Amino acid sequence: MDAINQTTLLGETRQDVATLETLVAAIAGATGRQLLDNIVRWTSEWLDADVCMIGALEDGAYVDTVSVFSNGAPAPNFRYQLPHPPCRHIMNPDECAHCERNVECLSQNNPLLTDTPPTDYLALPITDQQSGLLGLFAVFSQRKLHLSPQRQKLLELLCAMAASEIERRSVETQLRRRDCILDAVSFCASLLLRAEQMDQVINTVVERLGRAAEVSRTSVFENSEDDAGETLCSLRYEWVAEGIRPQIDDPRLQNTPYRHNGFNRWQELLSSHQVIASKVSELPPEERAILAQEGIKSTLSVPIFMEDAWWGFVSFDDCAHERQWSVHEVGALLAAAAVIASAIQRRHGEKRQRQAATMFENTIQGIVITDKNGNIEAINQAFSEITGYSEAEVLGQNPRFLSSGRHGKEFYAELWQSVLSNGRWRGEIWNRRKNGEIYPELLTISTVKDQDNAILNYIAVFSDISEIKEAQRQLDYLANHDPLTELPNRRLFNELLDHAIACAQQEKRIVGVLVFDLDRFKQINDSLGHPAGDALLQEVAKRLRHTIRRSDTLARLVGDQFALLVEETEDAQQLSKIARQTLEVLSEPLQAHGHEFYITASVGIAICPGDGDDVQTLIRNAESAMYQAKEQGRNAYHYYSAELTASSFERLFMETHLRQALGKNELVLHYQPQVMLNGGAIVGAEALIRWQHPELGSISPGKFIPIAEESGLIIPIGEWVLRTACRQAKAWRDAGLPLHSISVNIAGPQFERAEFVDTVRQALAETGLEPEALELEITETFISRRIDHALAVLEELRSLGVKLAIDDFGTGYSSMMYLKRLPIDKLKIDRSFVNDLPHDENDTAIAKAIIALGKSLGFTVIAEGIETLEQQEFLRLEGCDQGQGFLHSRPVPTPQFEALLVNGIPAFAPKP
Ligand SMILES: Nc1nc2c(ncn2[C@@H]2O[C@@H]3COP(=O)(O)O[C@H]4[C@@H](O)[C@H](n5cnc6c(=O)[nH]c(N)nc65)O[C@@H]4COP(=O)(O)O[C@H]3[C@H]2O)c(=O)[nH]1
Structure with missing residues (x-):
């Protein structure tokens, strides 16, 4: 059938009607691939062409044939590159049909055409109003082809039919790819859930997603900040397809500032939840230069957010095609990014868990975890070190085996009452080690509850505070004792005297206070120096300590002043006996600091009741008596009497005024x-x-x-x-x-x-x-x-x-x-x-x-x-x-x- 004749007949002759009838018969009821196959077969016969084909435009750079009829039979599909003559004409948006004679085309790409190269070429673009150019409808013949208006109309009709099919196929492909990616995403998600080694799984995830997205490389970049607050990114994980050069070891991709590399646009977009999906050729020149250098043709970068903070991004690079990312793919890859984010987050959590586990094991505090019934589920190393019990000995036991017996039932009742009502108890407790030793603990018990507020576990964290207690004891000792002589100091003496007065008043007994002062001690101190004075005081204390009865308390009040609290005394006479004995003992020569000392002391005695009912009055009156003893020639004791107070005051008064006398020129x-x-x-x-x-x-x-x-x-x-x-x-x-x-x-x-x-x-x-x-x-x-x-x-x-x-x-x-x-x-x-x-x-x-x-x-x-x-x-x-x-x-x-x-x-x- 001659194409020109047919065209002339079209629309006017019976032959035209027959042609249309065969067309209708060919396409009626056909859908999908069948429809396209029928179209190319019918067109091939209609135009007496050698080859007729419908091609879909891929990524604007290729034509993938979707149906080919060649030399009377269906032929396999193939791909060829654009722009390529003569198909380039069809790429021109203004061209609605193109007919060309004596073409020498496609010979390299299309094996169908190489044996008998066509001379004539006829093509029409397949377009869609929304997507624009979808593909082309091409006819090749060794015979002459002519594009009449009628023929063009009929072919346009066929193109429109093909367009919807190509469109459908394209969507189908995108959905298939999306499903493929989503499959991978769900696979990865389950993998991540089950995984124990997150690092390995993240690599698998990255690979699986890359393969599903049919890209050349998947890269996960993590953000960080430098000292100046500049955002940097570093390549953390990567998968590359066969034949693609890995970049993971490239130092230029570590701690790279977005800004300095011209990727500040990326920073802006990604940090504001936006996706970058682009052919590299369409990127701004600065970005393009960097990516093209790596052979990347298309890239899709999706941000990764973790707990609302921009963590980094995952990039899917296509080094093979200038790929047009479909919305379906972008959506799926966003889901992929979310999966990667959760994997990373889990890895962080794991790290924290590992840290927690390490802390559990390495902390110096003992830890016991019990179930809700109080049976031990876990202990740490420090628990064993403190208590002496191994894990095997305590698992399943109730921790009450640690009880020291020092606390009554009420103590524990209050403790558990606090745990149950406040979720926490903290305090000091005495427990018993395996070796029987009782030791103090600082203990915190807290509860772990589920969503319904039901108790799951009790956690007890404790420290052995024996050393702290010992330090406290030492501090107490220091606060209450004189470090030089190790005798109780004035503070403790006052407390003991206070207590003694209270007891004596109740029991109708008397309490005596004797204050000793070494005569002329100041001279010794001034002349021989303080070390000698100190040594002398130590010797005096030693001697006095050996003299006094066990029931009496000796203290050093200040300087060379000592005091004796006599609680068990029958009468005042006994006190003078004690004073005399003390003076005698002190009058013996004393060796200290390489010197021999002959010392004497003066003793004042005050008695409760009579000379005072409180600590201050008693001590003050004993001191007055002591001064009186001094004035009477030293090396003597004196009982307090009311008149003494006057002379003590006089002495105090004089000392105070004498201090000022020099300055006031009162001395002559x-x-x-x-x-x-x-x-x-x-x-x-x-x-x-x-x-x-x-x-x-x-x-x-x-x-x-x-x-x-x-x-x-x-x-x-x-x-x-x-x-x-x-x-x-x-x-x-x-x-x-x-x-x-x-x-x-x-x-x-x-x-x-x-x-x-x-x-x-x-x-x-x-x-x-x-x-x-x-x-x-x-x-x-x-x-x-x-x-x-x-x-x-x-x-x-x-x-x-x-x-x-x-x-x-x-x-x-x-x-x-x-x-x-x-x-x-x-x-x-x-x-x-x-x-x-x-x-x-x-x-x-x-x-x-x-x-x-x-x-x-x-x-x-x-x-x-x-x-x-x-x-x-x-x-x-x-x-x-x-x-x-x-x-x-x-x-x-x-x-x-x-x-x-x-x-x-x-x-x-x-x-x-
Ligand atoms: N009953 C009587 N007393 C006489 C007679 N002649 C002198 N006295 C007194 O005897 C004291 C002599 O001084 P002292 O033995 O060194 O005894 C002095 C001395 O130990 C001390 N003293 C006086 N001035 C100083 C001083 O500047 N430095 C020091 N470290 N001690 C001083 O005070 C002590 C008493 O001094 P004063 O009251 O001035 O008493 C003086 C003096 O007034 C007398 O005929 N009959």
Whole structure:
């Protein structure tokens, strides 16, 4: 049948009608592939063509034939590439049909055409209003083909039929692919659920999805942030199809900032839940360059969100085709991304679980998990380490086997009541280890409940707090004990006394408080240093501890003050017995810190009831009594009496005011002349301190010097005396007044200070007084107590050039042995031996002996307290060199003394 003739006939002749009838017969009832096959067969016959085919356009780049009729028979489908002549014309949207002669086409791609290459070509686009170009309908012939309007109309009709079929087939393909992906997704989901090793499964999941999506590569990228808050992405998992180069080891894909790589658009889109589905050729140039370099032609990237946070994305790359991603595929791959997200999340959870498991095993806290009935389901290593029980020994048991027996039923009832009502109990509990040892735990019990609030498990977490308790005990001990002597301190003593008072009041008993204070301890501390003082206190504590009865409590209140609480006593007399015993024990020589100490103490006793009903009053009154004992000559005990309070207050008052006296210029020096007994010339002056209190008037040094010594105030006061006396003597001497020397009293604590010699040196240097014009008076008692030390200091002072006198000579333990060694200049006979001269035999003998001793050793001898001419004469005749006393002058203020210096002593004035 000639095509031209037929065309001419179409629509006009019977032949036309027949043609249409055969067409209708061919397509009637046919659907799907059958319809397309019938169309190509019918067209082939109608146009007497060698080959007739319908092709579907794939990815805009290929034609996949869907039905081919070649040389009188159906032929296999094939694919060929576009654009390719002559089919490229059909790709032009304006072209609705194309007819071409003498074509040389398709020969390479289509085996059907290579044997007998066609010369004529006729084609029409198959289009759809929504999707545009779907494919083409092509006819090849070695005979001449002509496209008449009628023929074109009929072919357009056939194209329209083919279009719906191609459309249907395309959707079918997309759905098949989608189903395929969804199959893979569900497979992966179940795989993930069952999987134990998430890492391996994630790789399988990625592969399976990649294969299902028929892509070349599936890549999972994870986000992170750098220090500057920049979002980075790193390739974490990857699957590649055969022949595709893996990228997982490419360092450029690790910690890559989206922004710096021109992928900031991706960051924006993906982070806002959008998908990137594109042919690479259609991407912006910067993105295109990077992806094309990797051979990627199409990419679909889907974000992964985890708990609403953008975690990263999964990319499906097609390196083979410029693929047009269908909505179905995108939907399925979104589901795939969700599966991957859940896998990753599970992996994180697993990690957390593993961490939790590790913590369970490695924590130092013991953990027990029981079922709802309280039977142990699991324990950790620390449980075994703390309790000593192995897992096998405890599984299935109720933890009550750990009970120590120290808590009653009520304790446990309250505990479980709290667990059941609050879901939690926390507290300290005593439990028993396997070896029977009872130990304290800090325990927390909590419940695990299901959705319906029913208890599933109890979890007990506990720490062995033995060490903490021990530390607490030590802290308590430290808080209540004196670290030096390990005796109870004032705090604990107060508590115990409080308790004792309460008990005694109930039982109508008496309680005694004895306060001990070491006499002159301060001097020891100042002279030998604190280590020696501390060692002495330790020895004293040891000795006292051994002396006291078990029922009594000894404490160190402060410094050198100890207290004894006597609870079991029949009467007050027993307390004095205890005080006496204590004094006796202490009077024994003590060895400490390489020294031998001869100490004494003063003890004050207060009794409840009577001397106070509370802790403070009792202790304060015992202290008052102790001061009273001191004032009465030390090494004694004294009961508290109401009058004592007044003197204690007075003492306290004086100490307080004495502290301010120096600053307020209330202290002054008076001077008493020292005269030559032969002739009466004033050779020296003794500086004697006076305290002029604005309210109390003049206070005698005999009252305040002991307080100054006890409180340490003697140091600044003594320095002031020394400087003032030196300055005054210098002034008098500079004024030409006849004064050989100025005598200054040095108290024991001053003399024992290591800096004493320096203080003297400085006083001389500051005032400019010649050293030989200064005489230091040191009491004999003091020198004899620590003779070696005294010797060394006196030598040093002597080397300064100052004069040294022994004051109150005769009152101490004079020993010829040391007296000989002492670098002194003068002996001062104590007033007490002068008082009754020349009538008292004893005093006379002593005075004579002292004078003889002093003379034999080459010392100057001076007698103090000369009040009568008789005394003076006796002493002078016995060879005493100098004298000092009211007979010559009382101690007087500076101006009066100046007058004495100028006018001489009236007692020696020539008789009129
Ligand atoms: N009954 C009587 N007493 C006489 C007579 N002649 C002098 N006295 C007193 O005897 C004391 C002599 O001083 P002391 O033995 O060193 O005894 C002094 C001395 O140990 C101490 N003292 C005074 N001034 C100082 C001082 O500046 N430093 C130190 N460390 N102690 C001082 O106070 C003690 C008492 O001093 P004062 O009250 O000034 O008493 C003085 C003086 O007033 C007398 O004929 N009859």
